[in-house]
Amino acid sequence: MTETPEDFTDRPSSTQHPGIDHVLSTKALKSLAHPLRVSIYDELSAYGPLTASGLAERLGESSGSMSYHLRELERSGLVRENTSRGKGRERWWERVPGSVAVPDVRTLPPGSAERLAAKLVEDEWFRAREQNARDFLREGDQVFGPEWLDVATSDTVNLRLTPEQLHALVADIDVVFQKYGALYKHTPSPGSRPVQIHLNAFPLVRGQVTEDTTSKERS
Known part of the structure; x- marks a missing residue:
């Protein structure tokens, strides 16, 4: 378990997504509810520590604006200063x-x-996840060599599951995510790059419930 800032609530119950450490508090949620602050939070999540000027260059904003929004995010316990750098x-x-x-x-x-x-x-x-995926599809072959392009993937799997089966599937996948997070999140290997993995697991809105045909066959 990582550090738990006071602005976060307790760990969600086991019926929720098993890989979540914290649910955003009202204070943190309201602080994050600004498109630029979400972008700042995402940049720090994906690429690691950055300065206000570095964020400004990446996001096309002024360093003064970055500093203001970073301080607001800091007050809500979402970001913090990395004193080992700079x-x-x-x-x-x-x-x-x-x-x-x-x-x-x-x-x-x-x-x-x-x-x-x-x-x-x-x-x-x-929106940010979709943009990252589109950037890779559009520019990936110009940026990366075959050692990356041959292993990158975008898969869609269609199944028929009950709520309990879907929960079990997500829990199993989370075990794998947490394993690799523990291995490489804070101790990246030489030659590594930032990698983003998307998992969307949800029932299709236009789908129909599978009927129980066994009882009909017995009658």
Whole structure:
């Protein structure tokens, strides 16, 4: 278990996604509910510690704007200064370790600021994931050699599962994620690059429930 900032709630119950360390508190959620702050948080998550000027260059914003938003995220326990880096007045920032999730929107009052914030953060996260995937499809063959292109993958698997079976599947996958996270997240190997893995596991809205044909056959 990684550090638990006071602004986060306790670990979710076992019925929720098993790989989540913290659900964002109301304070943290409202602080993150800004497209630029989500982008800052994502950059630090994907690429590791960066300075305000480094973030500004990557995101096309001013370093002053970056510094302001970083301080706001710091107040909410989402990012922190990395004091092992930098010289003089140069400050490096990193994401506070641990997996996070937005609160279950079903628990938030309809039309409330908290529910709107949760939706905004979710939308921005999905937009960023889609953009990263599109960037790889569009530019990957110009950036990477065959040693990367031959192992990168984008798979779609269609199954018919009950809620309990889907939960078991996600739990098994999380074990693998946590294994590789423990091995390489904070001790990357020479020659490694930032890698992003997407897992979307959900029932299809236009799908139909599988009927129990065994009882009909017996009657």
